[in-house]
Amino acid sequence: MIEVNGLTKRYGGVTAVNDLTFTVRPGHVTGFLGPNGAGKSTTMRMILGLDRPTAGTATIGGRPFRRQGAGLRHAGALLDAGDVHPGRSAAAHLSALARGNGLPRRRVAEVLREVGLEDVARRRVGGFSLGMRQRLGIAAALLGDPPVLLFDEPVNGLDPEGVRWVRNLFRRLAAEGRTVLVSSHLMSEMENTADRLVVIGRGELIAEESLAGFAARGARDRVTVRTPDPARLAAVLT
Template sequence: MIELHQLTKHYGGTLAVDDLSFKVEPGHVTGFLGPNGAGKSTTMRLILGLDAPTSGQALVNGRRYATLSRPMHEVGALLDAGAVHGGRSAYNHLLCLARTNDISATRVAEALEQVGLSGVARKRVGGFSLGMKQRLGIAAALLGDPGVLMFDEPVNGLDPDGVRWIRDLMRSLAAEGRTILLSSHLMSEMALTAERIVIIGRGKLIAESTVAELTARYPSLEDAYMALTADSVQYGAAR
């Protein structure tokens, strides 16, 4: 489970996350929505200990990420598919990550197979398309077989087959009882993939609901999102 308790983050004079509290529970995909500048990426960084909150706390399975001894066994995340050393092969990239968390080389091969990259495992990542890098990032998230998974715009650069693959993967992982937090701007995909939705704007919680509840009140998830965030669109702030 992911739990946020009155999470707040200031960057100088900018308030990126504002007293934010919500839970992401196991067994379903939770969609994380908000306009540009809403604070979604900042929130995910705070959960993963990449930034320190100004106040409040973000917990994974009841603990701060920084206190986890082998974090990849508990939490997997894809925040930036491009954050990979281009001179390394896909296999060596994952192997380096695996060694930091006592994960076997056998598991590296399994993760590459799971995301469809076995055939290019020994090729340098610098020659990969964005879609292939997305698959590699997902392999890295899955490497420790964690119960909690976080994905920021995972379908970027994927063709329709890849988008469907991501959708099916997210739903199958949730069906296994894992906790899935999925951030995306693609409302059509979110409507097909997520069961629960968290919407934020200007760093604050706007809505925490199910897709079914929102689509019962509005013609579509997109209509619900547009109506609920109408007063929260901003420019030039943190994501």
């Protein structure tokens, strides 16, 4: 489970994430929805201990991820498909991750087969398409067979067959009881991928609920407006 409580990140005078609180539970694909620049990537980096929050906490399995030994056994993530040395082969990249996390070498071949890259395992990553790099990033996330998985815009660069494959993969991982958080700026993608949504805008929480509930709320033809100055609002509407 991922728990975020009062998470805030400021860069000088810019607040990227502001007092964000939500929970991602196992057994569901949770969509992390918001426009580009909403703070999704920054939040995911803080969850993984890559960026230090200005305030608040983020835990995986009840502990900050920085305190987890052999991190890939506890959580796997795809944050940036381009963050791989272009001169390395896919197999060499995954082998280095396996050694650093005390994982058996056989896992390299297993995850390459699972993501459909076994035939190009010895090719240098610099010659990979974006879609192939996304698959390699997913393979790295799966390497430690972790209970928690985070994916940042994972369908970018994938062809339609690849998009269907990754949607089915996320559903299977959730059905196995894992915690799956998938970010996107596209509501249409969330409709085909997620069961629950965490929606943010300008670094702040907008909604945390089921996909069905969020969609139903957005489809209503009425809206409730609350104001401390009803007389002024009435005048404006009139």
